[in-house]
Amino acid sequence: MFRGKWKFLLGIILLVMIVIAVYVFFLYQQGGTEYYNPPVKKIDDPKMQILSDMTVLSQTVEAYYAKNMRYPDKLEQLKPEFIDKIPLETGTEKSFIYESDGLDCYRITVSQPSRYGFKELFIENGKIIQK
């Protein structure tokens, strides 16, 4: 009777120890310098993706203003100082429509807003307008 119980208890302790050892090994294995990189974020929803890309672009345009006291004439001027790659519209891979008077007004528009479930979708001077 007792032997059976002891065996069971030892089995459990062994199992817990194995689980802990595997977990510690996992933590150790994930801590190498090859893992010195940020987690990759993926957005599956095209609607969320387009909103995220537009927000990033708008923030980058605002950062350009903070340095130059004027908005860029075209998005390419943001490269490479403020952004590595200008995002394209998800799905269509078209460029965002960018308009600016250079001084105090800019607008980033999506060419086909209906594709993402909007009648209108644009960012004007940092404010997102979605209808």
Added chain:
Amino acid sequence: MKMEKSYKNKGIRLLFYFLLISIGLIFPVASFAETPNLTARTLENEIMNILGKNIQCKKIVVQIRLSQEKPNEIKTLAVKFENAVIGDLVADYITILYEKPVIDFNQLKKAKKFKIISSSEGKVGILISAKAIERYIAGRVKKLKNKQARVSIRFSPPYAEYFFDIPVSEIPPKTLKLLNKYVKGKRLEGYTALQMKAKDNSLFALSSKVIVNHFLIPGAIRQELQNMFNPFYRIPVLSPLRYSINNVNVQNNYLFLTN
């Protein structure tokens, strides 16, 4: 007699009208003289000189655009500071944009003080480079007893990556208690990927990954560390300007803070 009287009355009336007209003519000229003659360039220089005395920076640029409809009204006022000292940090660029600002001209002329009474909208943009943050950390390291600490930063939008190698002796006891299991030798070496948040001029770091001495730190400990350190920096407001930082995002070369 009647004729004479009416002539006298007419004369008095004429004099009265003349007085009224002249008062009407003189007063607008006097009040115009009270409001400053808005020459954008002179006003820009005046503001620049006043701000230069109050704010420690390498260069100040002031840009005033007057309203086309009302030439005496300012449409936008933008002020840019290069290498401006904000607390212990030096921001590469700080740009503040006021729309339709009302400037206190009395203070500006008499007391040589820059004060904005009101504005319809305002924008603030602060750019801080990785190098500026590293310089700030280097300054902190100089104050340590053991100066063998190495920290470097890389911006990988939307994350800020920190690489560190710090002597255990310089780690606060509370932090050390949390990381006790992961301390093997005399040093704490590792990596962290952070996302930033800002609220009411305070900066918060949200860690998405922490590696210490070859160990990936579990989420619960990461959370405790996060609570311990946040907010990690309070952004001082450059006096006499007023703004509140509530937004931050990591860009290729800069940390970009906005209102």
